[in-house]
Amino acid sequence: xxxxxxxxxxxxxxxxxxxxxxxxxxxxxxxLGDKAVTFGAPIFEEFLKTGLALLLGGSILVSHITFxxxxxxxxxxxxxxxxxxxxxxxxxxxxxxxxxxxxxxPRLGKSxxxxxxxxxxxxxxxxxxxxxxxxxx
Numbered sequence: 001x002x003x004x005x006x007x008x009x010x011x012x013x014x015x016x017x018x019x020x021x022x023x024x025x026x027x028x029x030x031x032l033g034d035k036a037v038t039f040g041a042p043i044f045e046e047f048l049k050t051g052l053a054l055l056l057g058g059s060i061l062v063s064h065i066t067f068x069x070x071x072x073x074x075x076x077x078x079x080x081x082x083x084x085x086x087x088x089x090x091x092x093x094x095x096x097x098x099x100x101x102x103x104x105x106p107r108l109g110k111s112x113x114x115x116x117x118x119x120x121x122x123x124x125x126x127x128x129x130x131x132x133x134x135x136x137x
Contacts, residue, residue, distance in 0.1 A: 002059050010058030014066025017048035021067075022074070034131045042123035049095075050102050050116050060115070064099025068092040094126055 002010070024044050028036035045067070053063035072088035079087050098119045105115035 002062070006058055007062060009056045010053060010060075010062030011066050013052035013056050013058045013063040014049065015070065017045065017052050017063065018067050018070040021045050021048055038127045038131055039124060042120050042127060046098065046102070046116050046120045046123055049099070050112060050119070054112060060112075061096075061099040061103050064095050064102065065092075068095030068099075071095060090130075094123075098123055098126075 021041070021044050025036065025041045028040045032040060049063050049067050050060050052058075053060045068091055071091040075087035075091050076084045078084070101122055102112075102115040102119040105118045106112045108114070
C-alpha cells in the first residue's frame with residue numbers, strides 16, 4: 001500500500017511521461033512510419049514512465065497505469081466505436097503489464113535498468129505484433 005503523497009507523485013510521473021511521448025511519437029510517426037511505433041515509442045515511453053517515477057519518488061506501477069489511462073482515453077476518443085474501445089482496453093492492459101514487468105524485474109536483479117530493459121523489449125514485441133496484425137488486415 002502506498003501513501004497519498006507517493007500516489008500523487010506517481011500520477012504526476014505518468015502524466016508527465018504521456019505529454020512528451022505523444023509529441024515525440026506523433027513527430028516520429030510522420031518521419032519513420034510504423035518503425036516509430038515499433039521501436040521509437042517503446043524507448044521514449046519506458047524511459048519516461050519509469051525514469052520519472054524514480055526521479056519523483058513515485059510508484060513505477062502507478063506511473064505506468066496512469067500513462068495507460070491517458071493512452072486509453074486518447075484511443076477511445078480518436079478511434080471511436082468498437083475499435084476505439086478495444087484499442088483503449090489493450091493500451092491500458094499493456095501499459096499496466098509493462099509496469100508490472102518494470103517493478104518485478106528490479107526485484108530479481110536489483111537494478112531498475114533491468115526493469116526498463118525487459119519492459120522495453122516486451123513493449124517492442126507487443127507493438128511489433130500489433131503493427132503486423134494491422135498490416136495483415
